[in-house]
Amino acid sequence: MKFFLDKQERYTLMKIQEENLNAALAPQLKSELVVLHNEGVPNLIIDLSEVKYVDSSGLSAILTADRLWKSGTFVLTGVQSDAVRKLIEISRLDTVLNIIPTVEESVDYIFMEEIERQLKKEED
Secondary structure, X not given: XXXXXXXXXXOEEEEEOOOEEOOOOHHHHHHHHHHHHHOOOOEEEEEOOOOOEEOHHHHHHHHHHHHHOOOOXXXXXXXXXXXXXXXXXXXXXXXXXXXXXXXXXXXXXXXXXXXXHXXXXXXX
């Protein structure tokens, strides 16, 4: 599976550089996600702007990221393909996942979530 990682202090951006996120690639994506989580990546953005098709295995890998980053923030961005968008809507994952249109907006969202967590921590 081809992908690009941009590791920053507060988040990591994973841009998937494949047209299909399917059963052939999903296990490798899940493995990469576990590695990133174990490395202590606090927040994750997955960019699907080059992905044109996702099957149920690909959705399962995306949900793995959502589960792994419960203590931080997981954002899905770049959902541009109609096929991918429809699959996410049909499976009702648009009500569960943080789906933000662009990488820049996703970074802003993560920073806002970090501020909220910090303020909540200070209240407790």
